[in-house]
Amino acid sequence: xxxxxxxxxxxxxxxxxxxxxxxxxxxxxxxxxxxxxxxxxxxxxxxxxxxxxxxxxxxxxxxxxxxxxxxxxxxxxxxxxxxxxxxxxxxxxxxxxxxxxxxxxxxxxxxxxxxxxxxxxxxxxxxxxxxxxxxxxxxxxxxxxxxxxxxxxxxxxxxxxxxxxxxxxxxxxxxxxxxxxxxxxxxxxxxxxxxxxxxxxxxxxxxxxxxxxxxxxxxxxxxxxxxxxxxxxxxxxxxxxxxxxxxxxxxxxxxxxxxxxxxxxxxxxxxxxxxxxxxxxxxxxxxxxxxxxxxxxxxxxxxxxxxxxxxxxxxxxxxxxxxxxxxxxxxxxxxxxxxxxxxxxxxxxxxxxxxxxxxxxxxxxxxxxxxxxxxxxxxxxxxxxxxxxxxxxxxxxxxxxxxxxxxxxxxxxxxxxxxxxxxxxxxxxxxxxxxxxxxxxxxxxxxxxxxxxxxxxxxxxxxxxxxxxxxxxxxxxxxxxxxxxxxxxxxxxxxxxxxxxxxxxxxxxxxxxxxxxxxxxxxxxxxxxxxxxxxxxxxxxxxxxxxxxxxxxxxxxxxxx
RNA sequence: GCGCCUGUAGCUCAGUUGGAUAGAGCAAUGGCCUUCUAAGCCAUGUGCCAGGGGUUCGAAUCCCUUCAGGCGCGCCA
Numbered sequence: 080x081x082x083x084x085x086x087x088x089x090x091x092x093x094x095x096x097x098x099x100x101x102x103x104x105x106x107x108x109x110x111x112x113x114x115x116x117x118x119x120x121x122x123x124x125x126x127x128x129x130x131x132x133x134x135x136x137x138x139x140x141x142x143x144x145x146x147x148x149x150x151x152x153x154x155x156x157x158x159x160x161x162x163x164x165x166x167x168x169x170x171x172x173x174x175x176x177x178x179x180x181x182x183x184x185x186x187x188x189x190x191x192x193x194x195x196x197x198x199x200x201x202x203x204x205x206x207x208x209x210x211x212x213x214x215x216x217x218x219x220x221x222x223x224x225x226x227x228x229x230x231x232x233x234x235x236x237x238x239x240x241x242x243x244x245x246x247x248x249x250x251x252x253x254x255x256x257x258x259x260x261x262x263x264x265x266x267x268x269x270x271x272x273x274x275x276x277x278x279x280x281x282x283x284x285x286x287x288x289x290x291x292x293x294x295x296x297x298x299x300x301x302x303x304x305x306x307x308x309x310x311x312x313x314x315x316x317x318x319x320x321x322x323x324x325x326x327x328x329x330x331x332x333x334x335x336x337x338x339x340x341x342x343x344x345x346x347x348x349x350x351x352x353x354x355x356x357x358x359x360x361x362x363x364x365x366x367x368x369x370x371x372x373x374x375x376x377x378x379x380x381x382x383x384x385x386x387x388x389x390x391x392x393x394x395x396x397x398x399x400x401x402x403x404x405x406x407x408x409x410x411x412x413x414x415x416x417x418x419x420x421x422x423x424x425x426x427x428x429x430x431x432x433x434x435x436x437x438x439x440x441x442x443x444x445x446x447x448x449x450x451x452x453x454x455x456x457x458x459x460x461x462x463x464x465x466x467x468x469x470x471x472x473x474x475x476x477x478x479x480x481x482x483x484x485x486x487x488x489x490x491x492x493x494x495x496x497x498x499x500x501x502x503x504x505x506x507x508x509x510x511x512x513x514x515x516x517x518x519x520x521x522x523x524x525x526x527x528x529x530x531x532x533x534x535x536x537x538x539x540x541x542x543x544x545x546x547x548x549x550x551x552x553x554x555x556x557x558x559x560x561x562x563x564x565x566x567x568x569x570x571x572x573x574x575x576x577x578x579x580x581x582x583x584x585x586x587x588x589x590x591x592x593x594x595x596x597x598x599x600x601x602x603x604x605x606x607x608x609x610x611x612x613x614x615x616x617x618x619x620x621x622x623x624x625x626x627x628x629x630x631x632x633x634x635x636x637x638x639x640x
Numbered sequence: 641g642c643g644c645c646u647g648u649a650g651c652u653c654a655g656u657u658g659g660a661u662a663g664a665g666c667a668a669u670g671g672c673c674u675u676c677u678a679a680g681c682c683a684u685g686u687g688c689c690a691g692g693g694g695u696u697c698g699a700a701u702c703c704c705u706u707c708a709g710g711c712g713c714g715c716c717a
Contacts, residue, residue: 108660118659120697130697155697156660200717237717334717360715369643370713377715384717413644414712438645441711473679491679503653506645508710515652519679521665522653529679537676573656585654588664595680604676618676640679 082146082166086115086159089141094125110559113151113158114166120155130155167553167561171613174564174620175546182567182627187228190402193395194220194230197326198333198408200237201313202246202267205320206456207511208442208449214500214633215439216407217326218580221631226575231399232326235391236333238310242271244292247305248284249274263316267309268451275452296338320459323493325633332391340390341382348375353425363422373418385419392423396430403433405578410438410506437578439505445512457511459496467492469517470525478640487637491525494634498524501584501632522588524634527625530591532640534622537603541615548612556593556600560617563593564624571631580632587628594621 087101100117107116119133126133134152141150149160174181196216199209216232223230249270250259259266278284294302314331321327345361348354354361359378365371373385395404406416416436423431443449449456470491474484481487499516503509519525553561566586574582603614626636 102657105656105659108662112660116660118698120659123697154660240717358714362714371643372714374714379715381715383715387717409711410645411711412717415717417644440646470679477679478677507653508646510652515666518666521679523665523679525679526665529677533677533680535677540676577656581654582656585664592664596682598676599672599681602676639677 082115082161085145086117086147089147090117090137090157091140092122092126092137095122107156107158110555112153112156114161114163114562115159117157117159118155119157123155163558164550164553166565167558168549168613170561170565171548171616171620174623175616178623179627181623182571183225183227184568184572185227186572187223187226187402190227191229191231191399192223193233193399193401193404194223194407195233195235195405196220196407197321197328198233198235198237199313199317201243202264202271202309203237203313203451204264204268204456205317205459206449206451207459207462208456210459210496210500211439211442211505211509212407212409213321213326214324214497215437215505215580216405217324217633218501218583218631219405219407219437219575219578220327221633222571222575222580222583225571225631228402231330231401232328233330233332233395234328236310236314236331236335239334239338241289241292243295243306243309244288244290245274245278245285246271246309247291247295247302248288250305259312263312267312272452272454320463323463323489324497325630325635332394334387337387337390337394340394341386344386344390344393345375345382347426348422351426353422363418363425365418365421368421370414370418370421373422385415385422388415388419389422389426392419392434393428396428401430401433403435405435405437407437407439409441411441412436413438435578437505440508442509442511445510462513462516463493463496465492465513466495466516469519470495473519474640481639487640490635490637491519491528491640494524494528494629495519496524497632497634498527498584501580504581505579524629525640527587527591527629528634528636529640530594531622531625531629531636532638533598534594534618534625535638537618538615538622540604541611543611543615545612545615545619548609548616550609550613553613554601556597557614557617560590560593560597560621563590564620567624567628583628583631587625587632590621590625590628594618594625 083101083104086104087097090100092100103121104115104117107113119130119137122133123130131152131154134155134157137157138150138152143149146162146165147159148162151158151160194216196219197209197213199205220230220232246267253273254266254270262269274284291302295306345354348363353363354375355364357372360374361376362372362374365373374383375386376382392404395401408416413436420431420434420436423434444455444457467488470488471484474481474488496516502522570582570586574580597617601614603611603618606614629636
């Protein structure tokens with residue numbers, strides 16, 4: 080519920096449209112000066128008048144009516160005071176009517192958004208370095224769906240490359256079916272790490288590994304079978320984590336899927352005279368765009384990352400006819416995406432403008448970067464497990480009679496991990512620390528979940544029917560909470576526009592704070608009549624809004640905790 | 641060397657398209673549960689918004705420049 084438009088319609092300024100004025104209206108830093116304000120400085124030049132005079136003249140032309148209760152001219156500002164009671168009642172009623180649809184919109188109807196995220200490597204462990212792409216992508220997936228778009232989640236599997244020849248070599252020489260079945264990805268990683276240790280002394284192994292990889296490509300039944308086994312095992316194992324994080328995909332078409340789709344790309348580039356030979360390689364020259372060239376074919380004729388990405392982009396456009404195609408990939412690859420988007424543009428793909436690199440910061444450990452090959456990683460399943468254990472401990476302390484402790488601890492533990500990962504602007508680097516994810520107080524996931532549990536608790540203790548309510552005045556805490564709740568739809572919208580799930584995370588904190596303040600100031604169960612009904616309705620509206628916000632992030636809300 | 645990103649309180653970070661006195665959380669100190677879940681709330685202090693120029697009625701926000709850190713810069717993905 081946004082009253083900016085409503086207010087803008089009451090204002091007339093020569094040379095400025097109603098829409099323009101609407102964008103100029105802002106919310107004052109201090110609520111005592113007004114609920115909305117129009118700074119008049121920018122009109123000064125056009126109207127050839129001092130801002131304070133403009134504000135004064137505008138004030139005299141507006142007669143307060145409807146939800147506008149009072150207008151004041153203060154310096155160069157035109158300040159509006161709303162009928163806070165009417166506003167609060169409207170907001171709460173709307174939320175209760177909308178329920179789990181509150182905040183959802185139709186702006187995206189008929190449009191498809193492809194989101195490439197998580198994109199795991201086969202036979203590699205899922206560590207905290209994969210967390211950002213997974214939860215950012217997952218949140219965007221839900222946010223776009225919430226806005227009416229059709230989101231298509233794509234897990235662009237890393238399932239192609241010599242490393243799989245190495246893995247097969249290791250498996251055949253010192254691995255066993257039993258061990259791999261028992262150990263899963265951990266065992267595959269062990270084989271891979273061992274391979275590197277041994278191949279340093281025996282470089283001939285690499286030739287063998289390359290041979291095995293070639294056999295996979297040629298369709299050798301034994302190698303393909305092994306490879307598919309590794310692939311299925313990886314996906315099955317990672318799915319357990321995806322379930323916890325509420326992550327879903329519509330396609331697992333990975334690198335190998337595009338093997339037979341790259342030649343046409345090369346042909347097309349050739350036809351369009353975009354390919355240039357340089358040091359034996361085939362490149363697209365991007366010098367005039369102030370970028371290094373995009374390499375399409377190696378000097379040995381093999382395709383590269385960019386070739387595959389171009390093929391994948393074209394495939395996605397043909398298959399899904401997307402409105403936007405997002406790539407949730409860390410900022411290390413900024414240049415790569417600029418190059419490959421530019422190449423698409425040069426190929427005459429008008430939709431190249433719809434390609435978006437959703438770039439985010441890196442995760443490192445306190446003692447430096449992670450490395451799978453050196454075993455220096457923090458596994459996500461370990462982090463989640465430790466958080467769950469901590470949650471369980473806290474429950475035993477604070478609420479030992481809780482029924483489904485394990486289940487609740489799971490929600491809290493994973494909630495803390497997801498919330499922490501989505502809390503800051505995505506471009507910020509993160510240094511992982513257990514202290515930080517294990518903090519359940521202050522601006523954290525558990526804090527927001529706890530707020531919902533408080534709402535539930537209050538409502539469970541009352542059997543008053545609050546479907547109809549009416550009050551004639553509201554206090555500051557009630558009004559501030561209602562305003563916070565009202566902001567949800569616009570927060571969802573801007574988080575999609577900026578591809579920034581942290582807007583939703585921060586918003587959830589704002590609402591939780593407003594509620595907890597309200598909870599302190601306003602007794603609910605002791606009240607009677609309409610006041611009680613209104614406050615119960617506020618609780619319900621808070622719960623609904625927070626649940627909706629958290630579910631966009633992939634976080635579940637326990638009834639009690 | 642070139643390009644991109646980042647720099648705000650002791651720490652981690654917010655700060656919408658330039659707007660009113662720069663805000664939270666953590667940490668510290670002191671308060672608040674015989675009454676709705678204390679994973680909560682209240683109070684207290686902290687700033688050369690990295691430095692320097694400029695544009696503007698007005699700059700943490702825009703432009704230029706310096707410094708510090710991160711990432712990237714042809715056959716890995």
